[in-house]
Amino acid sequence: MAGEQWAGIRGVSTRSGVRLWLPEQATFQDAKLALAKALREGPSIRGLAVTLEAGGRPLRVAELRELELLLLEQHGAALLQVIEGAPSETRAPIPIGVIPEGGDDAESGARLSAASAEVGTGARRGRRAHPSPSTARPALPKEAMGLVGSRDLPLSPTATVLVKRTLRSGQRVHFAGNVVVLGDVNPGAEIVAAGDIVVMGTLRGVAHAGATGGEDAIVAAFRLQPTQLRVASYIGRSPDGVSAHAAVPELARVRDGALVVERLMP
């Protein structure tokens, strides 16, 4: 159901929450003020997961944090995902989340974290009125559990998600775009992305870039020590036995029909 319910800005309700378009003002602060005004005057979004369409405006980490705090502290809503790049009105929300092993069991700990690593929602288990920013994380909506690349999800090569946390064993991020992790990816954790994967930390788990067939996808990490690497249909793994890893940033890509790892040259 589309609608002009959010005085002055575009917004629609979706199955998993609410989708808001960041107003296209000249500066970020103006856009934030317009968003804040619309949220004050529009219907309550308490406890909902928010998908934010940032349009052509690239958001900096600090700006993302400001929006997160605005949504969480003033309106009790969790920032689920931020989509940058040309927004399409008909596009379904791109699923993203940190999914525990056997991910269909929401109660046993399906938790979401994305651009909003530190946000919580008051709706969690319905037993706490106020979200606690330090610990709580909202449960992942069921419909966001699917794998990337299902046919009804058009891919946007410009969509990127920022995961501001370390991914621990058993946690997964699936995203129909690029994934950037600010933290480590520990053994037993898994990232599957239709686009590129960049880990600003140590990648020790499994990473699958170009999961929908994009052979030009890359996996880059400050320390590339993966259990297993996949790009499109190519699979590589660390050599058996004691492995000495280079202490420099590296990048993996498909070249001449083979998965190769090379030094990341800026």
Place this chain on the structure above:
Amino acid sequence: MGEVCVITSGKGGVGKTTTTANLGASLAALGKSVVLIDADIGLRNLDVVMGLENRIVYHLVDVVEGYCRLAQALIKDKRFENLCLLPAAQTKDKTAVSPEQMRGLCKELAQDFDFVLVDSPAGIEQGFRNAISGANQAIIVATPEVSSVRDADRIIGLLEAEDMRPPRLIVNRLKPAMVKRGDMMDIDDILDILAVELLGVVPDDDSIVVSTNRGEPAVLSASSRAGQAYRDIARRVLGEEVAFMDLDARPGIFGRLRRLFAAGDR
């Protein structure tokens, strides 16, 4: 209100029960009132390690099912007036208790005790869910083995979703000589992956086996190295700054001989 602390690990056999018994006894020796809850229903051990097995009349499941009052099920320790044990049932299984019931139980005990220590079962299923449900802090026990660290990482990931302070780590059964030879993970390797606060390091110590079999926590023995480590941990739990003990302090038989000769030369 007292603190409710769950001792957990994911992997079995790393020393959760030993840690619970020794930490509880140390805190009691420091004058705190402490109650230990054995949440490992069906595989109870804590009563044996505490040497209280023959005093059990009622257990945890009796309390939640209303067969007895909570005070009737609490067993007073032989050594410390201010230390109690709530034993697990041996003839039931994990489904006999729900997370809500555990939460209520912990809340009730936290009214009367400074510390409620919950000994979690291994695994991540309902027994684990029950054990963590009432806790406001967690202590992770891991041994310096890849599998144990992997499981601890998984547990820390699961606890992120809970409403509690960031978990702290005890590294158990470290063998300094093996670490020195490069045959065992050292503390830095472990912290590199887990990235949590280190509460203490307990050296591998044969006296633990003896004390466990006798039902006497090792902290009661002044000569036990592991006991000393647990006493230090208890003081850190109380917020004291305690230096980490030098695990190389005790030389082996050759070191002692060498020292003897060196003394003779002088």
